[in-house]
Amino acid sequence: MTKEVAKVKRDITIDTSVWTPQDVKRFFDPQNLLSEKQIGQALTLIKGRNLNPFANEIYIIAYKNKKTGGVEFSLIVSKEAFLKRAAQSKNYEGFEAGIVVLDKEGVLTERKGSLMLPTDTLVGGWARVYRKDFKVPVEIQLSLAEYNKGKSTWQSMPATMIRKTALVNALREAFPEDLGNMYTEDDGGETFDTLKDVTPTESREEVMARKRAQIEQMKQEQAARESEAQSEAIEEMVQGELIEESELEY
16 A cells, blocks of 8 residues: 655745745735735845845835825845845855044044944945955955944944945955845835835834744744644554554555
8 A cells, every 4th residue: 555645735834845826925014015026026035045034134114194195115125135145155255344434633544344443434334255266355344334224223333234235335346146136225226116214104113124024923923834734744654554553464
C-alpha cells in the first residue's frame, strides 16, 4: 500500500518567491486602497529583490489622505536590508559612516558615528563603502538641509538619520546591480512613490507601528497553521499505519 505524503504548504514568511498579489492585499492592504500597479511594484521588490516583509526588510504602507481623499503609497526598505544585500556580495569589504559638523573653530569636520560635541553644528552626513574590486571607496556626502523635513525622527535624531541616509546612498552607488532601485523612507527617486507632506488620519510612525504589529500577528498565525498542519500529517500517517496493520492481521 502506497502512502501519500502530505503536501508541504507554501511559507511566505521565509520564501519571498511564492508571494502573490493576494498576499500583498491581505497583509498590507485590508482597506483595499492599492491599485494593481502599486501591488505590482510591491511584488517586484519583494520577489525580484528577495525582500521579506516578515523580516522587516520592507514596509508596504498605504493610507488615505484626509485632506484630498487620495491614497498615499510608499515602499520603504530598511537600512538593514541594504547591509544584508551588500554583505552577500563577494566584493563587499565594509564601510565607514558618520556626520559632517561645523566645529567651534568654524572648521568643517567629519566625525565617525553620530556623536556630536555640544559646540558642534550639524551640517550633513558622510559614508564610504569599500569594494575589493574598486581602487577607491565609493564616497558620499549629504547636506542635512536637503533631507531634513523637520518631522518625526529627523527632529529628535538628526545626526543618526543623516548618517543612515548617507550610508544607504553610498551602498546603492557601490552595488547598483543589487540596490539600484531600492529606497528607504528618507530618500526617493523616479521609480519610487514617496510619502507626500500631508496630514493623514494616522502619522507615518503610527502606520509603521500598526504594520509591525500586523506582521507579528501574521507570524504567530502562520506558526499556528504550520503546527496544525504537522499534527494533521502525523495523524494521517498514524491512521495509515493502523490500516496497514489491520489488513495484515486480516
